[in-house]
Amino acid sequence: MPEIWIIAANTFREILRRKVIYVLVFLGVLMMSIWLGQMTFMNMAADAGEPELILQMKTSQTRAFFGMWGACTAFLGLFLGAVALATEIRNQTIVPVLVRPIPRWAYLVGKWLGTQLFVCLLLGLGIALGLAIMRVFELETRPLLWFGMLEMFAHATLFTGVSLGLSVVLNPVLAGGVTLLLASIPNVFETLLRHPHWALKGLASAVYYLSPAQMPTDLLADSFERELLQPDYSLYARVLVENFLYSMTVLLAGCILFSRREIKLK
Amino acid sequence: MNESVIEIQGVSKTFRSGLRRVPVRALRNVDVTVSRGTVTAFVGPNGAGKTTTINTVLGFLRPDQGSISVFGLKAGSRDARRRIGFQSEIFHPYPFHTAKAAMEFYGRLSGQPRADLADAVECQLERLGLGDSMDRKVGTFSKGMTQRLGLAQALLHRPELLLLDEPTTGLDPQGRKLVADIIQEEQMNGTTVFLSSHILSDIERTCDRLIMIRNGEVVLEQEIGSRFHQDGWEIEVLGWGAEADADLARAGYRPARVDGTVACFECSSADKSDLLRRVLDLSLDVGVIRRPALSLEEIYMDHVKGRRGA
Numbered sequence: 176m177p178e179i180w181i182i183a184a185n186t187f188r189e190i191l192r193r194k195v196i197y198v199l200v201f202l203g204v205l206m207m208s209i210w211l212g213q214m215t216f217m218n219m220a221a222d223a224g225e226p227e228l229i230l231q232m233k234t235s236q237t238r239a240f241f242g243m244w245g246a247c248t249a250f251l252g253l254f255l256g257a258v259a260l261a262t263e264i265r266n267q268t269i270v271p272v273l274v275r276p277i278p279r280w281a282y283l284v285g286k287w288l289g290t291q292l293f294v295c296l297l298l299g300l301g302i303a304l305g306l307a308i309m310r311v312f313e314l315e316t317r318p319l320l321w322f323g324m325l326e327m328f329a330h331a332t333l334f335t336g337v338s339l340g341l342s343v344v345l346n347p348v349l350a351g352g353v354t355l356l357l358a359s360i361p362n363v364f365e366t367l368l369r370h371p372h373w374a375l376k377g378l379a380s381a382v383y384y385l386s387p388a389q390m391p392t393d394l395l396a397d398s399f400e401r402e403l404l405q406p407d408y409s410l411y412a413r414v415l416v417e418n419f420l421y422s423m424t425v426l427l428a429g430c431i432l433f434s435r436r437e438i439k440l441k
Numbered sequence: 442m443n444e445s446v447i448e449i450q451g452v453s454k455t456f457r458s459g460l461r462r463v464p465v466r467a468l469r470n471v472d473v474t475v476s477r478g479t480v481t482a483f484v485g486p487n488g489a490g491k492t493t494t495i496n497t498v499l500g501f502l503r504p505d506q507g508s509i510s511v512f513g514l515k516a517g518s519r520d521a522r523r524r525i526g527f528q529s530e531i532f533h534p535y536p537f538h539t540a541k542a543a544m545e546f547y548g549r550l551s552g553q554p555r556a557d558l559a560d561a562v563e564c565q566l567e568r569l570g571l572g573d574s575m576d577r578k579v580g581t582f583s584k585g586m587t588q589r590l591g592l593a594q595a596l597l598h599r600p601e602l603l604l605l606d607e608p609t610t611g612l613d614p615q616g617r618k619l620v621a622d623i624i625q626e627e628q629m630n631g632t633t634v635f636l637s638s639h640i641l642s643d644i645e646r647t648c649d650r651l652i653m654i655r656n657g658e659v660v661l662e663q664e665i666g667s668r669f670h671q672d673g674w675e676i677e678v679l680g681w682g683a684e685a686d687a688d689l690a691r692a693g694y695r696p697a698r699v700d701g702t703v704a705c706f707e708c709s710s711a712d713k714s715d716l717l718r719r720v721l722d723l724s725l726d727v728g729v730i731r732r733p734a735l736s737l738e739e740i741y742m743d744h745v746k747g748r749r750g751a
Contacts, residue, residue, distance in 0.1 A: 181549050185535065192537045267533040271594060274499055275550040276523040438501040439456075 178277040179285040186289025190255060203247055210240060233312040234399045240308060241395050244301035245327040252294040252331040256338035257351040259286045260433075267440055280430035287339050287426055294331045302327070314399075322411050323395035329415045333358065333387055336422030340429030343436065360386045388417040445513075446602050446633045447475040447498060452507035454493055454657075467493040468504070469657040475650075480624060480634040482644040482665070485654035486745050491637045492530065494654070495606050498635075499527060511602065523552070526600030530607040530637075532591025536580030540571055540590055543579050544597060551598040565593040570619065584611035592620065596627070603627060603634045609643060621647045641737045651737070653744050660744050665737070674713045676706045677728035678720050685723050692719055703728065 190196060213236060220228045260283070263269040273282060302324050309316060334354055341350040360382055367379035394411060454468040468490045475481045485491050496502045497509055500517010509516035512524055534543045544562040553561065566572055569589040574582070579590065588611050595603060605624075609617045617640065624634055624647045638644055644651065645665065653661035678685075681696070681704040689695070694716055696704035708716050713730075720727060735743070 178550055181546065185546060188537060189535065267529070267531075268535055270501075270529050270533060271527070271547055271591075272550060273501070274522055274525060274527040275547065276519045276552060277550055278519065437503055438496075440496065440501065 176281050178275075179281050179288060182272070182277075182282055182285025183288035183292060186259065186286050187292050190290065190293045195254075196251075199247070199251060206243060206247075210236070210243070233314060237305065237308055237312060237314060238396055238399045241301075241305050241323070241327070244305065245298070245330065245395070248294055248298045248301065248327070249330045249334045251297065252290065252335035253338045253351050253354055255290045255294070256287070256335040257342050257347040257354070259290055259339055260342045261347045264438060264440070269438065270440065273438065279434040283339070283343070283426070283430050283433050287336060290335050290339065291332060294335055295328065298327055298331055317398050318408070319394055319406050320398035322406075322408065322415075323398050325415055326390060326394050326411075329418045333418050333422045336426040337387075340422075340425035340427075343429040343433045357386045361389045365389075387421045388414045390414050444477045445474050446477050446511065447473065447635060448508075448510045448513075449473040449494070449498070450508050452494075452497060452504040452509060454490075454497065454502060454504050467657050468497070470507070471654070471657070471659055473652055473659060473662075475633060475635055477633050478628065478631055479650055480628050480636060480648045481650045481652060482648035483635060483637040483652050483654065484639070484641070484644065484741060489654045490657040491654060492606060493657075495527075495604055495635075495637060498604065499525070524601045525604055526595035526598065526602070527604045528588075528591040528595040528606065528608050530610055531584075532587050532594075534579045534587065534590060534594075536578065538579050539576050540566060540579060540582075541575040543590065544594055547594045548597050553598055561597055565596050566590075568596075568623070569593040585613060585616050588612055589616065589619070592623065596623070601632060603632055603636075605634065605636045605638075607637055607639065609638065609640055617643060641741055645737050653741070655744060661740070673733065674708055674710065675729070675731050675733050676708065676713070676716060676720070677730075678704045678706065679726040679728045681725070685720075685725055688723055689716075689719060694719070707733070 213232075217229060217232045217236070220232060260269075263272075263286075269282075273279065306316070337357060338350050338354040341353055345353065364379040364382045364386075367375050368383060370376045370379065390411065391407075391414075397406070449471055452468055452471045453466070456465045456467055457463065458465060471490070471494060473483075473494070483491055483494070493502060497504050498511060498516050500515075500522070511521040514521040535546075538546060541562055544566065545558055548558045548562060549555070563572070563575070566575055569592055571586065571589055571593065574586065579587065582590065588608065592605070592608055595605070603624075608620050612620065621643055624636065627634060636644070636648065648665050651661065651663050651665050652659060678696070679702065681699060681702045686696075686704075692715075694706060694708070694712075697707045698705045706716060717727065717730075
């Protein structure tokens with residue numbers, strides 16, 4: 176389907192021209208500056224001759240960098256996914272595209288691919304920077320860290336795919352909000368899973384299985400721990416695959432609905 | 442020649458707006474047939490349902506009732522869209538494209554092979570007078586240039602059906618003439634054109650048929666000849682005088698205008714023969730018998746104000 180790639184490439188170019196992206200980049204640079212400011216404490220520890228403390232600080236700085244970059248990218252993916260369709264309908268740029276003989280689902284998949292490509296490139300840039308920092312800090316990389324990076328990609332994919340899929344039937348604010356809610360809901364309902372009352376337990380189970388899978392541990396944080404208690408790689412891989420399939424399912428449902436829905440232009 | 446390209450049968454569409462979901466009937470039992478090779482004008486006041494009709498033909502909206510087919514295919518289907526070129530009232534391209542890149546983008550989405558695309562893009566941009574602006578960003582275009590680009594992209598894949606929704610919006614007289622010329626060229630190439638417009642002089646010049654819509658209902662469907670005839674007659678009587686005036690007044694006929702010895706009567710088709718017989722019985726001469734013709738503008742105003750039709 177060449178049209179998917181044509182739309183994806185166009186979406187990518189469109190994102191690069193969004194002013195809001197540059198505001199976010201500016202905020203990112205600002206946060207990085209604050210992060211770099213923390214380096215002065217490291218210099219103070221070096222002056223005091225505290226190698227253990229320096230290692231601890233290096234580890235936490237790197238962990239914070241990965242965490243911050245991952246979260247920023249995931250939220251950017253959530254935002255871009257939620258507004259992708261609504262912006263095109265509001266600006267009516269969708270009209271000359273959808274009068275062409277392309278299936279509606281191909282259009283939506285193209286939009287997702289373009290957004291995903293942008294988010295992944297940004298994430299790749301962050302990971303490259305993180306690895307460079309680790310090299311400068313002489314920190315060792317562990318297999319779990321690679322899983323942590325994969326989790327960052329899976330998270331970004333989940334946020335982009337689900338918010339775009341939901342934006343077919345919800346306005347962008349609601350689509351973004353519901354995506355966030357879906358991602359955080361399992362934590363809220365986890366305690367209810369063991370509730371003695373059958374109704375609450377049933378409700379919690381339903382919500383639990385309808386929401387994305389939760390990683391049982393913070394892979395990035397754990398990858399910087401000195402002692403690791405038998406990491407369950409197959410479980411982590413299953414969660415990642417499950418979440419990827421979850422976002423694809425929501426996107427597929429979005430494609431089906433988008434193929435049937437009316438496009439009301441003002 | 443009579444093969445239908447667009448067939449709209451009994452289409453109704455209601456929108457619901459606001460929290461109370463107040464229904465607004467946009468189309469009421471609309472029947473429209475557009476034959477191959479014709480240029481059909483679709484006219485009506487703002488909010489009459491023209492754009493809603495076009496959007497249902499394109500498949501953006503679904504009718505609540507009735508059916509629409511394009512080339513015998515379901516409206517909005519891929520095969521139907523492949524054969525349609527569409528220009529919206531205001532063309533909305535991506536502002537970061539150059540004119541050439543925008544055309545290539547739409548051409549590739551239409552499935553045009555890359556090898557033919559470069560020539561087709563250049564040809565259509567030249568045709569619409571945008572040859573010198575090929576490498577300019579569309580975001581810097583004037584409204585008129587954007588509209589011409591809109592028409593160029595609609596023509597790019599040589600569609601069999603051109604759907605034009607107010608194509609001359611924002612165009613200067615030169616641009617309007619260019620559009621009218623292109624419509625005529627396309628018709629000569631066998632393209633069917635369905636044109637929604639407010640510019641009645643353009644319609645009189647370029648269209649074969651007129652469909653008028655008001656409050657979501659088709660109120661007039663007529664071939665555009667040189668004149669639009671009213672349902673009635675005008676009879677000019679020579680040698681008019683007081684005696685004739687009194688005689689005909691007794692029979693219920695009074696002249697609409699009298700100019701010296703010339704009287705002008707307006708009557709229905711049913712009364713025409715009787716009036717003529719009486720005039721000849723009075724040994725008067727009949728100067729002219731004609732069906733009064735209205736301009737397209739008069740017809741339009743009559744229908745818009747609801748003095749005629751539905």
